[in-house]
Amino acid sequence: MSDEECCESVRTESLMRIYHYLDGELTTTEIREISVHLEQCPSCHDEYEIEALLKELVRRSCSHDRAPMGLREKIRQRIALEQNTMPGI
Structure with missing residues (x-):
């Protein structure tokens, strides 16, 4: 199987593994596997380089901005509300 076939046949899975990487x-084993x-x-290496950049x-770009005061509490309240209104969570 060529590199192109490898990646095209499992494109979504390859990208998800790159994101997780x-x-x-x-896991340590998965890191070794994807590194190889x-x-x-x-x-896949090209995709990795693009995603890493x-x-x-x-x-x-985002490390200099501070979230508005109270945002964390609003997010917690919203999560609690969603958890109480959605079954199975």
Whole structure:
């Protein structure tokens, strides 16, 4: 299977794994697996590079702004309201 076939056949899964990889949400085994895959698959490596740059840009752009006072409490109240009104949560 070529690199292109590898990634095109499981495009959504590959992107989700890249997102989880960037966010540090994988196990040690999964990190090793995706690291090896990124070294061997130019298509996924390119996607990883793009997503990593985008994540860094967002981090730098948003790190200087402070949320308005009281926003955290409003969010907590909204979550509590949603949890009370939605069954199964």
